[in-house]
Structures are given as structure tokens and as C-alpha cells.
Amino acid sequence: MQKWFKQNHQDMAHTKANVIIVSLELLLISACTSPQPNTEITNKTKTIDTVLIQNMVFTPDSISVSSGSTVVFINKDMVDHTVTDQADTSHSSGMIHSDSAYTLKADKSFNYYCMIHPVMKGKLVVH
Amino acid sequence: MNTIKNLATACGFALSATLFSVSNLYAKGTTKLTDPEIANVAVTANKIDIEYAAIAEKKSKSADVLEFAKTMANDHKSVIDQAVALVTKLHVTPKDNSFSAKLLSDAAKTKKMLHSKSGAAFDKAYIDNEVAYHKAVVSAVETVLIPQAQNAELKGLLEKVLPILKTHLEHAEMVQAKSSGHGAHKG
Numbered sequence: 001m002q003k004w005f006k007q008n009h010q011d012m013a014h015t016k017a018n019v020i021i022v023s024l025e026l027l028l029i030s031a032c033t034s035p036q037p038n039t040e041i042t043n044k045t046k047t048i049d050t051v052l053i054q055n056m057v058f059t060p061d062s063i064s065v066s067s068g069s070t071v072v073f074i075n076k077d078m079v080d081h082t083v084t085d086q087a088d089t090s091h092s093s094g095m096i097h098s099d100s101a102y103t104l105k106a107d108k109s110f111n112y113y114c115m116i117h118p119v120m121k122g123k124l125v126v127h
Numbered sequence: 128m129n130t131i132k133n134l135a136t137a138c139g140f141a142l143s144a145t146l147f148s149v150s151n152l153y154a155k156g157t158t159k160l161t162d163p164e165i166a167n168v169a170v171t172a173n174k175i176d177i178e179y180a181a182i183a184e185k186k187s188k189s190a191d192v193l194e195f196a197k198t199m200a201n202d203h204k205s206v207i208d209q210a211v212a213l214v215t216k217l218h219v220t221p222k223d224n225s226f227s228a229k230l231l232s233d234a235a236k237t238k239k240m241l242h243s244k245s246g247a248a249f250d251k252a253y254i255d256n257e258v259a260y261h262k263a264v265v266s267a268v269e270t271v272l273i274p275q276a277q278n279a280e281l282k283g284l285l286e287k288v289l290p291i292l293k294t295h296l297e298h299a300e301m302v303q304a305k306s307s308g309h310g311a312h313k314g
């Protein structure tokens with residue numbers, strides 16, 4: 001638990017908009033033949049890093065995440081946006097409509113921008 | 128030749144300058160806009176830029192100009208949709224006023240000027256006008272429309288629109304700098 005809090009604190013330092021989802025799952029570990037099955041509660045921690053697209057900026061404009069983690073871009077503006085790799089424009093979210101989100105699995109670092117509003121830029125750092 | 132080009136650019140700036148002067152009159156508080164009038168100004172200003180974009184989409188062959196024009200058409204339509212949804216909800220009927228009338232009379236002159244041009248001269252006139260127009264509209268929204276809006280939701284909508292207009296201005300300046308050979312965008 002202490003380790004979880006330490007990890008959580010470190011992630012919060014990377015981004016203002018971290019969302020921690022803690023799911024509690026009940027696992028049945030006993031055989032069906034047992035009249036009173038044993039139960040075990042395990043904690044599973046999943047970190048979702050969030051980038052807010054609001055007021056025509058990516059917030060935070062630079063985010064550092066672990067490889068394999070999930071990053072969600074939420075568009076709160078009234079206009080469409082994209083998240084597009086500056087070095088490879090084929091690596092793009094496509095249109096992210098107003099009040100919609102785009103989810104990516106972080107597997108490499110890249111600088112991105114909005115193809116529709118090219119002055120909007122951000123950076124994803126995968127470690 | 129340069130003198131003719133400069134004159135065309137100056138015409139665009141002159142029209143936006145008159146919009147600035149009308150904005151200043153309202154900003155000083157000598158004339159106040161009501162919420163129905165503010166809604167009308169907001170919708171009119173967005174419609175005008177969609178009309179400019181439609182001309183660019185017909186006349187330009189520059190990828191940068193066409194992409195910019197497409198963004199203007201789509202974004203300003205989104206803003207109008209939000210504004211119409213809000214005034215419908217508030218049961219407000221946008222009302223004609225001298226500010227909107229000035230916007231429309233300036234726009235008529237600008238559209239005539241744009242229609243008279245072609246090729247690179249059109250691209251330059253269009254993007255120069257977009258820079259000047261967005262500067263004037265940003266100023267009007269900041270100094271007149273937001274301060275004078277009484278309804279909180281209308282004020283909130285204008286506050287959400289302002290960063291869009293500022294981003295458009297930055298984008299227009301980027302295209303302008305690129306086309307004049309002064310380098311790529313900031314960043």
C-alpha cells in the first residue's frame with residue numbers, strides 16, 4: 001500500500017491530471033466442491049494519464065509516462081482537434097470531436113501537434 | 128507593382144482599422160451593447176470569416192491557405208452552432224445594431240477586393256486580411272463583447288471563443304510568415 005502511494009505521488013508530479021483507478025476484485029480460489037469457498041481480495045492499480053485539450057492548448061503540454069501505460073486525450077473545446085506525430089503524420093489520432101476522447105498506448109516518445117491548429121503542440125515522453 | 132500590392136494590403140488593414148475605431152467607441156462605454164446585440168455581433172463576425180474562407184476555397188491553390196480556410200470554415204461554424212444553441216435556450220433573439228452593420232459593410236468591401244485578385248496576390252490579400260480581421264475581432268471580444276455581456280452563459284461562451292480566435296490569429300500569422308519567406312511557425 002505504501003508503495004502504491006509512493007508511485008501515485010510520483011505520477012502526480014508528472015501530470016496535473018492523473019486519474020488513478022483502483023479496482024477491487026474478488027477472486028474465488030477455492031474449488032467448487034468446497035461448501036464454503038475461500039475468498040481473497042487483491043488490489044489492482046491501473047494508471048491512466050490524461051491530457052486535457054481545452055482553451056486551445058494541451059494541458060499538460062509535456063507528459064512523462066511509463067512504457068505501455070494508457071494516455072487519454074480529452075477534447076473539451078467546441079472545435080475538433082488531432083494528436084499527430086510531428087515526425088510521422090500518419091501516426092495520428094484522426095479527428096477528436098468536441099467532448100470526445102482519444103486513447104493511446106504509450107510505446108514511444110514523440111512530439112505532437114494538432115493538424116487543424118498547427119500552433120498547438122505537445123510532447124509525450126515514454127520512459 | 129509592389130506599390131499596388133502594398134495598397135491592397137493597406138486596404139485590408141484600413142477596413143480592420145475602422146472596425147478597431149468602432150470597437151473603441153463601444154469600449155469607452157459611450158455606446159453599450161445589449162445581450163441580443165452582442166449575440167448578433169458574435170454570429171455576424173463568425174459568418175463573415177466563413178464567407179472569406181469560401182472565397183479562398185474557390186480561388187486559392189496554396190495548400191497552406193486552403194488548410195487554413197478549411198479550419199476557419201469549420202471552427203466558425205462550430206462557434207455559430209454553440210451561439211445559436213445558447214440564444215435558443217435563453218430565448219434571446221439576436222438584434223441588428225450599428226456594430227454588426229459596420230462589420231457587414233467592411234466585409235462587403237473586403238470580399239469585393241478579394242474577388243478582384245488571383246494567384247499569389249489573392250493568397251497574400253486573403254491571409255493579410257485574416258491577420259488584420261482576427262486582431263480586430265480579438266480586440267472587440269476582449270474589450271467590448273465580454274465586458275458588456277450581462278448574461279453569465281453568454282459571457283462564458285465568449286470567453287471560450289476568445290482562445291479559438293487567438294489561435295486562428297497565430298495560425299494566420301504562421302501562414303503569412305511562411306508565404307513571405309520569413310520562416311516556419313513558432314515553436
